[in-house]
Amino acid sequence: MRILLVEDDSALCLGIGRAFEREGWRVDVLGDGQQAMAEGLAVPYDVAVLDLGLPRRDGMEVLRHWRGRGARLPVLLLTARDDLSDRVQGLDAGADDYLVKPFDVPELVARVRALKRRADGRIDEVLAVGELTLDVAHRELTFRGERVRMSPREIALTQLLMQRVGRVVPKESIVGTLSSWESDFSENSVEVYVHRLRKRFAELGVVIKTVRGFGYVMEPAAPGEPAA
Structure with missing residues (x-):
């Protein structure tokens, strides 16, 4: 499985990247929203993990850009915002799942795995x-x-x-x-x-x-x- 991780916190990227690699997944990491807008459309990723608080373009802009151009890849949003309105806004913009920081890496891995199963039309395990x-x-x-x-x-x-x-x-x-x-x-x-x-x-x-x-x-x- 190939995953796009869009996150500007280098320590967080390192931890998430290592966890994904232990699962045998290939991970591409981007640090700003401007890059992600193009990259998410150019490469056939299986899942995108997208932070909302990004430099240049925030995650919500990136998500709307992807969905507006027909990108159907599953997207899990990462954010420090825990307000209900933020969660609703993200899901309405086309996100498939939402995880609030701080979180445990095993939960993130499980949620990504579930998104891929759902995209493949497989029954939940x-x-x-x-x-x-x-x-x-x-x-x-x-x-x-x-x-x-x-x-x-x-x-x-x-x-x-x-x-x-x-x-x-x-x-x-x-x-x-x-x-x-x-x-x-x-x-x-x-x-x-x-x-x-x-x-x-x-x-x-x-x-x-x-x-x-x-x-x-x-x-x-x-x-x-x-x-x-």
Whole structure:
């Protein structure tokens, strides 16, 4: 997948770019709206991630320019503006999704993946382990139809484990997936998050087992099996 990232914050670009590259995606980065106006029409990108606060031309101008010339690529807006009117304005201008800063990188990656699936006409992915179900596109975890409230990072870790249910997920993979540009996500942090999930899943029929020296594996709990 080829992505256009239009963002003038170099540190933010670095973090997002690394996360996208870990997914195996090709990323082209532009730092101002004037360049983006032409580039978004000249290259067949799969998804554009577009900041609103850009130099020369703001993101809203860029989006309207693209849509006015028939560009149909999915667009996810990034912005520090959290007002409802700003969100509505962006969606009315032709955006497909909207993410307010600050955000967690795993959520951005998941939203981009969902936009590509939607553009391809694919059904949103649903993962299940026992009676625990994760709607990947909507980032919603449920147990027997009831929503399980979790932080974006907890959802991202749960998704990673559910995608490889019954198989070991190395600690290094978890660190790489959950790291952001703001701070390092260490192996110690992984242990903290796994401990939290174990406690939350204790009554939901799912266990997370430690494979010493390697990582973790998620499985449906056997009758009478402890969660830890």
